[in-house]
Amino acid sequence: DTEVTQTPKHLVMGMTNKKSLKCEQHMGHRAMYWYKQKAKKPPELMFVYSYEKLSINESVPSRFSPECPNSSLLNLHLHALQPEDSALYLCASSQPLRPRETQYFGPGTRLLVL
């Protein structure tokens, strides 16, 4: 099973709402990632968890709060977002420090902030 699943597929939220994105993998990977992708642009790294600990935060605003409850799950909690945060949010996983192994991406959650 080389699948990364993400829920929900689509999300519409107001600027005062609180919502969460969920990502799950059962490949035994110990590194998990959140990316943000705007239309016709490449993915931009937001956060990296390695062995369930936050290892990289690319200076992401605090209205985005990641959480890694266990080695298979990754959440992204959203609060007080802005319309410019509307984007495709991609989750990925891999084995840490394995140069031969790629990152496996989920299908993404398309977020619209009104």
Added chain:
Amino acid sequence: KQEVTQIPAALSVPEGENLVLNCSFTDSAIYNLQWFRQDPGKGLTSLLLIQSSQREQTSGRLNASLDKSSGRSTLYIAASQPGDSATYLCAVSRETSGSRLTFGEGTQLTVNP
């Protein structure tokens, strides 16, 4: 700061044609280079991964080469098919951490029947 450039930004070819997509990067201290495919509104699918010590990788009709010293990679697609239509992204990871990928802007490929 690593910068990755992909040329061309868009490409339209008739079915059956062989084609080459180009990727260049400014810092040769890379861990590996990967080519991904992305269909509209979907996630990324890994196509080929080349270690910094390797020169090329092949998978079916795809062949990727890497010239680390000159900061270039090419993705060769043989006998293109309409199903190959997608955006192709090149990404490099730094020597110090294989986790952080720097992506190019992508090449949007259309293969016409």
